[in-house]
Amino acid sequence: MTDLVRVQVTFTSPAGDRASGCTGESTATAKVSLPEPLGDRDVIVDNYTRFTAEGAEPPALRLCGELGCTPPATGCTPASYEQALTAVDAPEHTYRNSERCDGKWLVLDFSWRTGPACDDSTDPACSARLGDRWFFRSKKSGWEPISRTSAGGCRDVRREEPAFPSSLCRSLAPLSSALHPSYPPPSASSTPGARSTATATP
Incomplete structure (x- = not known):
């Protein structure tokens, strides 16, 4: 890409030999010389760390974050929803199932595949997935998580944030138990190694 300057820094140290x-x-500090002026190009160091001159005072560069050098504005947009998924550490290859958003508050239902990589829609293993529901509030830095739940309605989120608007959560149905299974704790009788005894009174 012509708008990038790639820098690879390699170092060795005896510290690896305990x-x-x-x-x-x-x-x-490592000094880097370029064959031509940097101009308005971004710099990527070691393939992952990106710096940009945009928003920085020359000759300094600004370190970009996980959402890039120009994060999406917080709002009801696909790019902003992706930021919300990042905020709750959603699994890779997550699908957004539904969004309810008014610009200040957000409900996000999403799911992710758990089975093998296959395209046989008739095989339950190929379509196996889990899901989650998160509530967010808008902040300058992006969508901020409030709480998660599998229940319907507003009870859980209003317990954490009473100001959350009921118009966004009142009609929410519970998540399917297939998407968000609940496993009760094992009973004493099912605990490995546990034995039951019976006594008789003569």
């Missing part, structure tokens, strides 16, 4: 006695760590 027997050498050199086990301390310190910060070091």
Whole structure:
């Protein structure tokens, strides 16, 4: 990509050899020379860390975050919903099933595949999935998680945030038990190694 400058930094240190006695760590500075002026291009260091001149005071560069150098504005948009999924650490390849949003508050239902990678829609293993429901409030930095639940209605979220508007949650149906199964704790009789005894009174 012509709008990027890629920098690879490689270093070696005897600290990797614990027997050498050199086990301390310190910060070091590496100077990089480019064959031509950087201009308005971004810099990527070691394939992952990205810096941009946008919004920075020259000659400094600004470190970009997980959502890129220009995160989406908080709102009722697909890009903003993706930020909400990141905020709750949703699994990779998550599907958004439904969104209820008014710009200040958000309800997000999503699910993810749990079975093998296959395309046989008749095989239950190929369509197996789990799901979740999260509630969010709008912040300058993005959607902020409030609570999660599998229940319908507003009770759970209003317990955490009484200001959450009932218009967004009043008609919510509970999540399917297939998407959000609940497992009761094992009883004493089903505990491995447990034995039941009976006594008789003569």
